[in-house]
Amino acid sequence: METIEEKLLTSEARYRRLFEAALDGILILNFETGQIEDANPFLINLLGFSHEEFLGKRLWEVGAFADLPEAKNMFSRLQERGYVRYEHLPLKASNGSLIDVEFISNSYDCEGVQVIQCNIRDIRYRAEAERIKARHLKEMKAALLSAVELAMEIGELRDPYTVGHEKNVALIAVAIGKELGLSEHMLDSLKFSGLLHDIGKIAVPIEILSKPGKISPSEFELVKTHPVEGYNILSRMNWPWPLATVAYQHHERLDGSGYPLGLKGGEIIPEAKIIGVADVVEAMTSHRPYRPAIGIENVMAELELGRGVTYDSDAVDACLTLFREKNFTF
Known part of the structure; x- marks a missing residue:
């Protein structure tokens, strides 16, 4: 022993x-x-x-x-x-x-x-591995962006009245995200979500999308299917961001008055809340076949009315700051 x-x-x-x-x-x-x-x-x-x-x-x-x-x-x-x-x-x-x-x-x-x-x-080899990973991520984003832009161009051929809409929504959403101090990953999520949020419109008849004048209630019901179609398209790919969910939810509103599911408050993911605000700003300030463009200050007034009711308060406040105090343009 x-x-x-x-x-x-x-x-x-x-x-x-x-x-x-x-x-x-x-x-x-x-x-x-x-x-x-x-x-x-x-x-x-x-x-x-x-x-x-x-x-x-x-x-x-x-x-x-x-x-x-x-x-x-x-x-x-x-x-x-x-x-x-x-x-x-x-x-x-x-x-x-x-x-x-x-x-x-x-x-x-x-x-x-x-x-x-x-x-x-x-940790020299770790640092080198991190640099390689960052380079690959940058290359992946560039490849994804090229594919996304091609999809957008195809969509714009079908709906010429909304040319540039997705790009503008992405610009506004990312600007709101930066104003809110969101992470780089969240900003990328907003960028790609903005570029693809309306991809489901590819399933809506072109006669409705390009129709001059007001569309009928039944036609509007067909337009309202685009979030679901967008979700079905985007969910087929394994994205590093919740793009399919944003496409599904970008017309939902805090009080449950949106579509297609009538979600409320916390049931809506943050990116979809921000894209929803950016989408409203871009759409209302742009000309459509059935109505003229509305001035930016009228849009801001609309957002203020819906702040915390239909639209996320933080996203609205950031948007108001951008347009009223920082002279943001798109």
């Missing part, structure tokens, strides 16, 4: 093997002085400094950390809080090159003695 002393020796040997075999850099610091008491082989190879160049020096005296004005402050915070973390920290290698690392350091009690352990992970 192992004695306590033998168990301690076994434990120390295991820790030493882990320390030396780790695929992250590890520094052990004196809690009181910041002097480096040990550095593992991975860190030595990563930065190119010898074991002797690390040992006995304070953290901010080693070449890798010496150019970091933050080093002393970091050590003080570590003593005070017991933990610091940097997602991106540039360390200088012995050859002068900068290496981007993730730096995590914490203090702990080791047999009655406070020590500090710093874990240093090389």
Whole structure:
């Protein structure tokens, strides 16, 4: 049976093997002085400094950390809080090159003695992977946009009276989103939703879409099928945004007076609420065969009347700010 002393020796040997075999850099610091008491082989190879160049020096005296004005402050915070973390920290290698690392350091009690352990992970490959991912995402968006614009052109051939409607709705919706401080992902969602929200009109007879004068109640019922048709078309693809749902809901209203489902309030997704406001602005300020364009101030007055009743309050407020205070145009 192992004695306590033998168990301690076994434990120390295991820790030493882990320390030396780790695929992250590890520094052990004196809690009181910041002097480096040990550095593992991975860190030595990563930065190119010898074991002797690390040992006995304070953290901010080693070449890798010496150019970091933050080093002393970091050590003080570590003593005070017991933990610091940097997602991106540039360390200088012995050859002068900068290496981007993730730096995590914490203090702990080791047999009655406070020590500090710093874990240093090389994230250069992660950063490169993120750049590749961002480039692929940009390329994917460009390809999607080309396909979307082709679909819009086909729709405009059938409905020449609404040429540019989808693009304008997208412009207005994105501007509202920016005014609301929405994320880049949400802004992309609004952009593509605006461009495709009326795609279901491809299923509406062209005679109705281009009819001069007011359409009949039965014809309007056919027009009202375009959100459902749009949903059926867009739901066939796996989009990174809820485009099909926006197409389905962009004519819904907060009080349940919209169509096709009569949804209310929180049943309508945020993008659809914003597209609904943008759609109203664009449609009412544009000429149609059955009515002339309405001035922008009349449209703003309409939105104010419906604020919080039929239209989302935040979207309306952002829209009013854009047109009345920031002179937004489309």
